Amino acid sequence: MLHSISGTMTHHAYGKTNFEREKASGAGSLDQDYSVGIDPASGVFFNSDYRRHEDLKEMLDSNKDNLKLEAMKRIIGMIAKGRDASSLFPAVVKNVVSKNIELKKLVYSYLERYAEEKEDLALLSISTFQRALKEPNQLIRAGALRVLSGIRVSMIAPIVMIAIRDAAADMSPYVRKTAAHAIPKLYSLDNDTKPELIVIIEKLLADRTVLVIGSAVMAFTKVCPERVDLIHKVYLKLCALLGDVDEWGQVIIVNMLTRYARTQFTDPCKNDKDNGDRAFYDSESEASDKENTPTLDPDHRLLLRSARPLLQSRNAAVVMAVAQMYHHIGPKSETIAAVKALVRLLRSNPEVQELVLKTILTMTVTRKGAFDVYLKSFFVRTSDSTRIKLLKLNILTNIANESNISIILRELETYISSYDDDFVAATIQAIGRCACFITAVTDTCLSGLVTLLSNKNEVVVAESVVVIKRLLQTQAANPKEIIQQMIRLLDSIDVAQARASIIWLLGEHCRDIPTASNVLKRAAKSFSNEEDIVKLQVLNLAVKLYISDKEQYDLLCQYIFNLSKYDQNYDIRDRARLLRNFIDNPSNKLAASAAKIFLSCKPAPTYRTSEESDLYQLGSLSHSINSKANGYEPLPPWPEVAPPNVREVEPAQVVSTQSEAKLEKIFHSWETESSSELSEEAEGSGESDESSESDNKSSSSDEHTSSSSDSSSGDEDDEDEEEEEEEEDSSLETEEGDNVILTEPEAEKLFDNVPQKKTEKSNLDLLLDLEMNDQNFGGGPILTPSLGGFLSPVTSVTNNVQAIQVVPSVDIPIKTSEVLNRINGKGLSISYRFTRNPHLFSPSMVNLNLVFTNSTSEEISDIRVGEKTLSPGMSVHEFACITSLNPNSSLPGTLGIDFNDSLHPANLQIISSLGSSNICLKPDVGELLRPVTMSEEYFLKEQIKLKGMNEHVGIVSCKETNLKQKIYQAANLGLCPSHDNDLRFAGQTLTSSSLVLVSATRKDVEVTITVNCEKLVLGSMLLNTLKSVLQ
């Protein structure tokens, strides 16, 4: 094994003897590792591998960053080669907290690769990411979100959800972009998050920075392409910003808008469909003629106009996206611009060329004339690959017309002498097609093809024969001479297809050709050596000749049929058996009409190529492979009448240059910034808030009442730039810094209940926190300290109150259990049951009904609770003291216990005249709940929130028909709107009022029970209880 120089160099740099042995085993570069990797046969392989892992672990555990980095680099090398490095997971995951940015990134990369396999261990790193999501450095925030969402463990879906929601409101557009990217990741992890994700997507679509929009639209197309209504609001903005979005975003947006346009506008070509190509020529020649251009919806026109400059993009994908847009939604007369750009792409890489040619081929079917000018661009070069050559040929034949056919034919003629046989064959077919479509040149082509029959290249001859055969079928001209010439070729041609064609042609015209009998004789002689396809034609010929002259051919036919009777191929035996009927018994009904069957005029074949199909959207994957790809949605058909225009008329403003932004910035104080920020928030949520919003504005800053919502776009871009400028440009910092310092004391006043880390924070960070804060408040008009805790995500506790209603428990017989038997109680026995009614003393207490029974012969007096042994947080409300209990009689007592949502038992001492006895009251998990109900929608929403670790699922097989009853028995729950086989129950824990959602889905005998509860233990216990009850 060789050592690379770099390997030894780094080794010297470290100078660690520990690792010397390991280094010698060769890890430095990928090359060396590879040679180990591909030699599994050597015994040392596993050994050294194992040892290396030990060493890597050692390095990762060391406290030197450069050692860790070196180890990580080698681990990345292993991953890159596709070797398993998962055993190092525990050692690697520890380093996720590292401060070294490169090390951190490599660990992130590792985590994304292996987290799925090592779920449990990956969860250990989650808290680190959650912390990193709050970092002031936007790169770290974004990186953390990327990895967090990239860990494909369904359990953490709720955490990712929160992270995305926060990041979508982040002040850094880069983080918001990452949030948009994370949305499809979460969606693929957990489909149920869709409704929540759509809300975020809607918000991101309203974003005004070009960096975010492309990704937001990407998330939209991945998650909810059917929600066209989300686009209405942003349509005009998307059109306006199209030119400024990055290239990749442009592709996505243009594709999405193509679909959108198909649903919102009417077909621009509807009126000129009938005159097809002609209309196109006209409009091309008289571009000034306005009457010819169809009237378009102004928005439709806007889209086409704003996409047009993109045709000048250097990126082939963008050009293709716009070209397909023009093809699918543009008026015919405007395709010409797109055509020019497409032809330009033909000078690009071969891969691009091939895909573009495929698209052009499809376009030439419907828009022939558009490519006429570029005819010569499709001329074939010897350096082209065969597939490109064939595509070009098809395009050439498609765009052939009377005026250019002579050029094309001359070109095709030169191709025949190419040394690429497939290409030559295709060329001859192309000539045939030209001859077929353009009647003016049919004779020229035919005679040309006939001369090719004397070509020395067999492929040429064979293909010509096939094409001539087809041509003759379509032609009324007398083919006698051509056929005779072809018969002469039968001796020299070996290609089966050609031989079969000649024999078939001869059969069709056998009455005119006197030499037919000789041909049949020779065919009979060589019959056994022929290819199957030729044999079938010989059989055909025999029958046809027999019909025309029975006596002459009888024997010959018998001979051929006998040969084919014993042929190896069953098709030939079968055919012979069928045809024999016409020969053997002439009295047969079939034989009588044999002439009609065999010698009738056959319809000529029609030409079509499979690639011409207009089935799929141009430029899509499905189009290029000519079959439906996964996830392909066909373009919707045009609506007959355009739906009402619901697009917003608000003009979108963009800041074109930085200098402009800076100027604006100087005139705005911090207050206006925040208020404009708020107004933007309000726009996202709905227009109704607009008026109240402006009121607030006017009260907060009088001199800026005029700053309407238009200025918000400027402001926002502005802030982003401001931040970056501060990081970079010191001269600017002072200017902007002044602004911040002014507000600093104010900020302190406002947020003094928040722990300040001011000492280590720069002005910039402070600004950052303030911004973040004001975004977290969403639409809140004034910043009040009462809302506090601005770093924590917004929770919607207040909303819950209305949505959840406490309902009375379902009346159900509840079993009574004995807690003290009469022997232990020296004659006093106590039984209890849960009443399921709220306790009067406190709603968080479980109401227990105790029954005291005296089984002695004497009266028991003064029964009361003595000592209480309770777990922390629990409390008991005692029953009223029973002064006397007569012999053989019972008295009830009501006891309230707050179990604090735990299953710890309550130990009570009962004191009576008989002495004291201990009882232990253990709650059933189902009794710690209070039944509630809520709407189906709310139920589902809450259920989605309680996914992952908060969800417990179990399957039981249950024959019991009355599921409801069983579940009521087990737990004190309320029924929510549900279906027959999909029952939903809800409850709240008594103490903390956290939601418990239970759904039971029946499928035959199997019942799937899902319990969603914030309290993990409670949830799993409840599931177990339910399971045991149902079984």
Added chain:
Amino acid sequence: MIHSLFMINSSGDVFLEKHWKSVVSRSVCDYYLEAQRTNPNDIPPVIATSHHYLLSIRRGGVHFVAVCMEEVPPLFVIEFLHRIVDTFQDYFSDCTESIIKENYVVIYELLDEMLDNGYPLATESNILKELIKPPNILRTIANTVTGKSNVSGTLPTGQLSNIPWRRTGVKYTNNEAYFDVVEEVEAIIDKTGSTVFAEIQGYIDCCIKLSGMPDLTLSFMNPRLFDDVSFHPCVRYKRWESEKILSFIPPDGNFRLISYHINTQSVVAIPIYVRHSLSIKSGEQGRLEVTVGPKQTLGRTIEGVKLEIHMPKSILNCNLTSNQGKYNFDPVAKILHWDVGRIDVAKLPNIRGSVAIASGANTTEINPSINVHFTINQLAVSGLKVYRLDMYGEKYKPFKGVKYITKAGRFQIRM
């Protein structure tokens, strides 16, 4: 979008893989390798398998195979793969198997920055170079001493600005701006020497080393020559539409500003001619004679002339003598290379001799072709001229330079 990326060498080994979503087994590459085996020079760019779609490009002997799972614009992926390779070339000055293997860590870091969840994240070379500094020996040594790394901890400012292609805070002591106007003549010349098809395809490559945030305008003497143009994103389209001048804030370093196509209506001057004769009679030795000469060069000399003659398959060997340059014949690919060099008008380069033909092959109908390469310095064959370059926004006076070159594009002569 892109699910996984595999890099395969020409012998069919997968030497690097990267996944952005769930891991796709590398056995999926078998479909690609099969296509590679059946026709190594003609692999379809899109291969559909039962569950995956393989989109691939080939550059520098390395095959880049992207795996997709669902509908995606194929050009999007292809173009992006090319962009990835461009970036590698930008970083390591070349993109071969050995270079990728040597720099796998940087490659991995780059791929992580360029794609998020298989969707492009940062593709501008100016931004990437700030995030991950290109490795060089000096920096490697400095890093081992100081413990710093090539990976930046802050987000490059360009990423957030309206001009993501330019990094901020650029400083040079010598401020220079160079423009190379390169024009390529693409042509098909037929047997008789007449032009079947000819066009001029041009581009302007820039090397801009200017401090600060310069705003440049480049104007032409004869902008009407342009028929079709495509721009770098930095060019302001509106100004081009209205005034036909290129107004832009340039990226730092090398980039292609504009690609253009010259109006096909104007007659293209073909600067070179090739006289050739190849006579083959089966069973005998054939004779080959080729002469190259200048034509319509506007007084410039033609340099770097190379001929690639694709011979008929039946030719076994060539025995030739040339009065200038060297020749060699590849008997497998049947290509005769003749490296002519500069054309001296006084003594035209000529090559002649006999060719050996396989016995019994019928060859009369097969026509060979010649691919020609040449360069002419100090000439833009279309006659395009840069009028002036102005700079706004910065105070210093930059050094400006324009160079014109004419080259052969796909210049083919049918024999």
